[in-house]
Amino acid sequence: MTDKQLIEGLRKGDMVAFGEMYRGHREPLVRFARLLVGEGPAEDIVQEVFLKLWTMRTAFPDREELHPYLLRAVHNRALNYLRDESRRTQFRNQYVRNIEIMAASRSHPDRNEVIRTLYAKEIRSLLEEALSLLPDRCRDIFRMSYMDGMPHKEIARRLSLSLSTVDNQVYKALKILRKRLSKERPAFFLSIFL
Secondary structure: OOHHHHHHHHHOOOHHHHHHHHHHHHHHHHHHHHHHHOHHHHHHHHHHHHHHHHHOHHHOOOOOOOHHHHHHHHHHHHHHHHHHHHHHHHHHHHHHHHHHHHHHHHHOOOOOHHHHHHHHHHHHHHHHHHHOOOOHHHHHHHHHHHHOOOOHHHHHHHHOOOHHHHHHHHHHHHHHHHHHHHHHOHHHHHHHHO
16 A cells, blocks of 8 residues: 555554554664664654554544654654653652752751760760870860860969970870770761861
């Protein structure tokens, strides 16, 4: 049958004409679709074009040649597919980003009070344990300097010590704490004393 006869048969609902049209044009259309969208969706796109052709058969335009019309239909359907797939991918990517942001904000110590409190308790516990290893005077000077934020001159004045003694005691405390805390938590030590 000629294309004109196939189109006539299609309009009349002739399944034989439609079957011949399908068999004669399917393979070249699938190859064309593969060029546009790849192996996976090519078959489906051609099937959708033929399905639409069948459902709209009574309104099919009068044509001499069928192949250019079918190529244009596959081309348009492939572009729609790519556009829709791009939107789905963008939506999926945005959705994943939103989930990652929510998860990160809930587990980030600066934004989650529970985690921040637990972390602070753990740090305080490790620090108190390490401080208990210091000699009394060394511990007192270290607490005044690092925990109370007192300048070394003020510590020396209050304890009636020389400034170099206070400096030496702070250095000694840091050395002991560095050794003790860096074994357990190297990052912890860096975050507190740097």
